[in-house]
Amino acid sequence: MKIKKICCIGAGYVGGPTMSVIADKNPGIQVTVVDINEARIKAWNSENLDELPVYEPGLSEVVARARGRNLFFSTEIEKNIDEAEMIFISVNTPTKTYGKGKNMAADLKYVELCARQIANVATSDKIVVEKSTLPVRTAQAIKTILDQTGNGVKFQILSNPEFLAEGTAIQDLEQADRVLIGGEQSAEGKEAIQALVDIYAAWLPQENILTTNVWSSELSKLTANAFLAQRVSSINAISELCEATGADVSEVAKAIGMDSRIGPKFLKASVGFGGSCFQKDILNLVYIAKSLGLDNVADYWEQVIIMNDHQKKRFAENIVSTLFNTVSGKKIAFLGWAFKKDTNDTRESAAIYVADLLLEEQAEIQVYDPKVKPHQIYTDLNALNTRTEEENKAQLQVVNNPYEACKDAHAIAVLTEWDEFTTYDWKRIYDTMKKPAFVFDGRKILKEEELKAIGFEYYAIGKA
Numbered sequence: 001m002k003i004k005k006i007c008c009i010g011a012g013y014v015g016g017p018t019m020s021v022i023a024d025k026n027p028g029i030q031v032t033v034v035d036i037n038e039a040r041i042k043a044w045n046s047e048n049l050d051e052l053p054v055y056e057p058g059l060s061e062v063v064a065r066a067r068g069r070n071l072f073f074s075t076e077i078e079k080n081i082d083e084a085e086m087i088f089i090s091v092n093t094p095t096k097t098y099g100k101g102k103n104m105a106a107d108l109k110y111v112e113l114c115a116r117q118i119a120n121v122a123t124s125d126k127i128v129v130e131k132s133t134l135p136v137r138t139a140q141a142i143k144t145i146l147d148q149t150g151n152g153v154k155f156q157i158l159s160n161p162e163f164l165a166e167g168t169a170i171q172d173l174e175q176a177d178r179v180l181i182g183g184e185q186s187a188e189g190k191e192a193i194q195a196l197v198d199i200y201a202a203w204l205p206q207e208n209i210l211t212t213n214v215w216s217s218e219l220s221k222l223t224a225n226a227f228l229a230q231r232v233s234s235i236n237a238i239s240e241l242c243e244a245t246g247a248d249v250s251e252v253a254k255a256i257g258m259d260s261r262i263g264p265k266f267l268k269a270s271v272g273f274g275g276s277c278f279q280k281d282i283l284n285l286v287y288i289a290k291s292l293g294l295d296n297v298a299d300y301w302e303q304v305i306i307m308n309d310h311q312k313k314r315f316a317e318n319i320v321s322t323l324f325n326t327v328s329g330k331k332i333a334f335l336g337w338a339f340k341k342d343t344n345d346t347r348e349s350a351a352i353y354v355a356d357l358l359l360e361e362q363a364e365i366q367v368y369d370p371k372v373k374p375h376q377i378y379t380d381l382n383a384l385n386t387r388t389e390e391e392n393k394a395q396l397q398v399v400n401n402p403y404e405a406c407k408d409a410h411a412i413a414v415l416t417e418w419d420e421f422t423t424y425d426w427k428r429i430y431d432t433m434k435k436p437a438f439v440f441d442g443r444k445i446l447k448e449e450e451l452k453a454i455g456f457e458y459y460a461i462g463k464a
């Protein structure tokens with residue numbers, strides 16, 4: 001089966017970049033990304049490529065090549081669903097904030113709405129692809145909903161989880177370690193799998209395209225994120241031990257990372273992981289294990305989250321105790337708000353929680369981030385409901401210049417590992433700060449010796 005038209009529901013951090021690359025590499029397939037969010041679609045269609053709603057290195061070039069040729073962004077959801085032979089569901093699956101499974105289970109209401117919408121409008125057979133990260137066995141629920149249409153339309157459900165990392169999304173898509181496609185093991189299922197394999201084979205070697213049963217595919221995505229996050233929490237746990245013993249976590253990470261059984265990646269100690277996925281996917285895994293009565297499995301993975309929360313809190317508390325046990329009325333500069341460099345995404349960013357704890361201690365915070373807009377920073381803080389919007393606005397300011405952020409500050413906290421932070425004139429920054437001038441490097445990116453020579457009191461995670 002040769003696919004000619006694809007519709008992707010959800011023009012977010014996954015749907016946008018993924019479909020842009022699929023369209024770029026398959027000029028013969030018409031790819032339309034649809035979303036209920038009109039502003040988002042408008043931004044995807046913006047003439048000025050700096051205004052795309054997602055910032056990713058290399059994305060604007062891909063969009064420039066494919067948009068208007070065979071890549072389209074639209075709010076016409078029903079028409080595009082009906083016309084496509086293959087429909088990707090790439091909507092958000094946040095942690096539930098209500099009812100059974102509150103704060104743990106994935107909220108599948110957006111996915112279910114998509115399935116119902118597809119069932120309502122489809123007049124021809126469709127391959128429906130789960131691109132969103134979903135609890136294992138969700139494909140069954142989607143199939144049950146789709147099969148209730150009663151109008152003779154046949155559906156095949158595939159699981160095709162996305163492994164891209166924000167900040168390197170285009171590179172991850174263009175040179176994927178692997179693509180995973182799970183499908184039914186029947187003749188029709190295998191035909192659907194092959195149709196999707198063909199799309200990826202336009203640019204990836206066949207051996208990088210894995211096919212499995214649906215449940216393995218769904219569970220592999222949750223497992224991959226759990227393993228990655230576990231490495232971060234593991235090295236962060238060791239960072240606290242380093243601070244108490246005089247060991248240096250960077251040296252320990254290097255020493256263990258050179259063991260080929262361990263490997264060097266994801267061993268950088270930090271203020272804690274963020275992002276929209278790690279926490280929610282582990283909580284989801286914990287919830288699934290608990291629901292199946294597998295309490296030991298659930299407790300094991302929950303510890304990864306507990307350690308991460310501890311690391312963020314520990315970072316904030318260290319700032320308070322080092323600044324002579326009070327930050328009340330003191331200005332603290334935040335360098336970075338995004339959850340990692342090279343993205344404008346702030347979901348679950350450690351910066352939000354560190355700021356919240358410091359604001360509780362009556363600190364005044366000045367934030368500079370090269371890509372995050374002020375409105376987003378206030379939205380993140382207000383969502384915690386710790387204090388009123390007016391109080392957040394009064395205690396935290398967002399500036400568009402790093403030197404201004406650091407002026408008159410008692411301390412600087414580095415929350416994101418943006419490359420540009422290493423290139424600043426640190427002597428100039430030091431001269432404008434209150435003394436003693438402290439730097440708390442939550443990402444271990446600054447040059448310790450250089451800062452100390454200037455006069456800074458420098459603290460990095462994982463070093464006594």
Ligand SMILES: NC(=O)c1ccc[n+]([C@@H]2O[C@H](COP(=O)([O-])OP(=O)(O)OC[C@H]3O[C@@H](n4cnc5c(N)ncnc54)[C@H](O)[C@@H]3O)[C@@H](O)[C@H]2O)c1
Nearest residue numbers: 010011012013014035036037090091092093110132133162
């Ligand atoms: N962000 C990542 O790095 C990443 C990586 C891998 C997998 N994932 C998974 O991919 C999925 C999407 O993540 P994201 O970061 O792109 O989310 P996102 O919030 O950026 O985008 C989701 C989009 O779906 C739209 N949407 C929701 N319901 C809709 C509906 N019924 N019809 C049309 N549009 C609808 C929303 O308006 C939003 O624009 C999630 O399940 C996530 O876990 C994310």
